[in-house]
Amino acid sequence: MTATQAETHTRVPDEIARQIVLPTGHLDETALFSAYEWLRNNAPLAKVEVDGYDPLWLVTKHADILEIERQPEVFHNGGGSENPGTHNPILNTKAGDAWTMKTHGTLRPLESLQMMDPPEHTIVRDIAQGWFRPVELKKWDARIRELANKVISRHLVPGVNEIDFSRDFAWFYPLHVVMTLFGVPEEDEPHIMRLAHERFGVNDPESRRPGISSDSATAAAEQNTANIRDFEAYYVGLVESLRENPQDNLASLIANARQDNGDYYPMKTCIGYYIAISGAGHDTTSTTAATIFEELAKRPDQLKAVQDDLSLIPTLINEGLRWASPVKHFVHQAALDYELRGQQIRKGDRLMLLFQSGNRDEDIFDVPKEFRHDRKPNPHIAFGNGPHACLGQPLARLELRILLEELLPRVRNIELIGPRKVLQTNFVGGLKSLPVRFELVD
Numbered sequence: 417m418t419a420t421q422a423e424t425h426t427r428v429p430d431e432i433a434r435q436i437v438l439p440t441g442h443l444d445e446t447a448l449f450s451a452y453e454w455l456r457n458n459a460p461l462a463k464v465e466v467d468g469y470d471p472l473w474l475v476t477k478h479a480d481i482l483e484i485e486r487q488p489e490v491f492h493n494g495g496g497s498e499n500p501g502t503h504n505p506i507l508n509t510k511a512g513d514a515w516t517m518k519t520h521g522t523l524r525p526l527e528s529l530q531m532m533d534p535p536e537h538t539i540v541r542d543i544a545q546g547w548f549r550p551v552e553l554k555k556w557d558a559r560i561r562e563l564a565n566k567v568i569s570r571h572l573v574p575g576v577n578e579i580d581f582s583r584d585f586a587w588f589y590p591l592h593v594v595m596t597l598f599g600v601p602e603e604d605e606p607h608i609m610r611l612a613h614e615r616f617g618v619n620d621p622e623s624r625r626p627g628i629s630s631d632s633a634t635a636a637a638e639q640n641t642a643n644i645r646d647f648e649a650y651y652v653g654l655v656e657s658l659r660e661n662p663q664d665n666l667a668s669l670i671a672n673a674r675q676d677n678g679d680y681y682p683m684k685t686c687i688g689y690y691i692a693i694s695g696a697g698h699d700t701t702s703t704t705a706a707t708i709f710e711e712l713a714k715r716p717d718q719l720k721a722v723q724d725d726l727s728l729i730p731t732l733i734n735e736g737l738r739w740a741s742p743v744k745h746f747v748h749q750a751a752l753d754y755e756l757r758g759q760q761i762r763k764g765d766r767l768m769l770l771f772q773s774g775n776r777d778e779d780i781f782d783v784p785k786e787f788r789h790d791r792k793p794n795p796h797i798a799f800g801n802g803p804h805a806c807l808g809q810p811l812a813r814l815e816l817r818i819l820l821e822e823l824l825p826r827v828r829n830i831e832l833i834g835p836r837k838v839l840q841t842n843f844v845g846g847l848k849s850l851p852v853r854f855e856l857v858d
Contacts, residue, residue: 426459428474433464436474436770437507439619439842442744452476452773461757463765468509468633472747473759473767478777478797480757481769484748485802491748491767493804494524494531503749505530506843507768511633519641526644527688530746534803540685541807543673547666550810556597560815563593564822572856578833581850582706587613590701593815594694598667600654607650612695615643620840644691651690655683666693693808696844700742701812703846704798705819708736710850711787713830718789723825732789733816738796739787741772742846746800771797828855 435441435451442448455462455476465471475481484491495502501522504513516523524531529541546552567589571579579585587609595605617623618636625642628635658671659680670689673681712719722728747768754761761767775796776784782791799806806812834851 426462428455428459428462428464433462433466433474437464437466437469437472437768437842439840442842442845443838443840445838449772449776452770452776456773456777461759468511469507470510470513470766472507473761473765475767475769476773476777477757478774478780478795481771481774481797482801483756484767484769485797485800485804488534488537488803490751490754492533492751493537493746493748494533495749496533496751497536500524500533500536501531503747503766505746505748507745507747508636509633512635512637515634515637516641519637525641526691527682527684528692529688529807530692530804537803540681540689541803543681544666544670544689545807547669548807548810550814553810553814557814557818559596560593561818561822563596564589564815564819567592568823568856574856574858576853576855578853579851581709581852582702582847583849586702586706586709586850587698589705589819590812590815591694591698593811594697597665598654598690598694599658599663599665600667604650608694609698611643611647611650612698614639615647615691615695616699616841616844617839618643619842620845623839647691647694648687651687652683654690655686696743696806697808697812699844700806701815703742704733704736704740704812705816706847706850707740708732708816708820709830709852710832710836710847711736711739712789712824713832713852713854715787715789716830718787719824719827719830722789722820723827726821726825728790729817729820729824730813731792731794732820733813734794734796735787735789735791736816737798738775738781738791738794740846741775741796741798743798743800743806743844744772744842745770746804771800826857828857830854 432451432454435447455474460477461480462474463471464474475484492503493505494500501524504523513523516525529537532540571585571588591605591609595608614623618639621630624630625639628638654667655671658668662668662672667690670686675681722732745768747766750761750763750765752763775798778784780795799809831853833853836847837849839845839848
């Protein structure tokens with residue numbers, strides 16, 4: 417294996433490249449963020465080669481990430497409008513991508529926005545974009561607050577609580593909100609939760625499906641395919657029922673959307689939407705909620721400041737998003753030769769945008785290694801930027817705000833009582849276990 421910075425030949429140590437590219441490298445967050453910092457200081461745009469993976473440019477600086485994300489005509493997500501499905505925006509092994517191509521005939525087995533490029537991306541995004549506008553979401557405020565209090569009363573008790581905050585609390589709230597907005601029966605939520613965690617845990621042994629070897633270079637691709645099939649098996653029935661009996665909810669809006677010719681959008685487009693919202697909308701929000709709780713446990717002065725002034729919650733959420741950066745990367749592909757940071761990017765080159773690194777960029781953030789509940793300005797890129805910025809970010813912010821408004825005033829004496837655990841992934845994830853003890857007052 418070699419790891420070099422193209423053109424200038426500044427050598428990137430193998431351990432730095434492996435720390436960032438390999439899913440196992442993300443288990444040690446101290447070493448991971450040190451690797452990001454080394455790159456920002458020494459090789460902010462570095463081309464590396466790690467055994468089993470195609471060559472990659474590691475993009476660590478906030479400004480470079482924005483420059484790439486804001487030019488979809490130059491940097492494609494899925495291969496461009498003329499060659500859709502020829503590029504995977506989620507980093508996988510060469511063997512995994514080859515397996516996916518052989519199995520599906522494309523690197524796009526799921527019709528999701530992240531795998532599309534304009535103009536297709538624009539058309540499909542418009543199906544639900546209006547629903548996610550903050551002004552439209554206001555009508556769900558009271559309902560989401562009711563759901564937040566329901567989850568609090570169901571999973572916490574007055575007095576001392578000793579729980580795994582991630583597994584026993586944070587996981588349930590955003591899923592319950594999204595499934596309610598979808599009109600999915602509550603009794604089916606455990607099934608969807610299992611699939612959601614399995615989707616982003618394709619590289620985590622604890623989330624591995626039976627019969628798929630953790631040692632296989634194609635394991636993640638195999639699990640991804642099996643996961644999509646199980647999601648499809650469930651969601652096909654939901655689309656069909658909503659087309660027969662439309663409802664006033666998000667799932668119905670997507671199911672009943674029409675193309676310019678008057679036909680429904682293909683079933684796979686609807687299911688791609690459903691999987692993205694129920695998966696990413698759940699994991700990213702729960703990870704951020706758990707991260708905020710952990711950081712406030714370490715900083716009781718900041719917890720008290722927010723409890724004394726709940727108007728600080730939106731800035732606290734922004735800092736939690738910056739700190740957690742639950743979406744760790746997307747991989748773009750250059751559609752033409754391009755010069756970036758004085759380096760020559762060649763047509764066909766792949767660029768791994770490292771959002772966690774961009775959100776600790778010393779050129780953008782004052783003392784970026786400090787968690788500050790009142791940080792302003794805070795131009796984080798946890799939701800991405802440009803046309804592929806997260807469609808559901810207004811809902812995620814609303815969910816987090818309401819949860820923290822209902823929970824934080826009642827919390828006292830948070831203690832971290834056991835080792836934390838993070839998901840083994842280089843894509844989407846973060847805290848999956850956070851043992852805590854705290855008091856909940858009436």
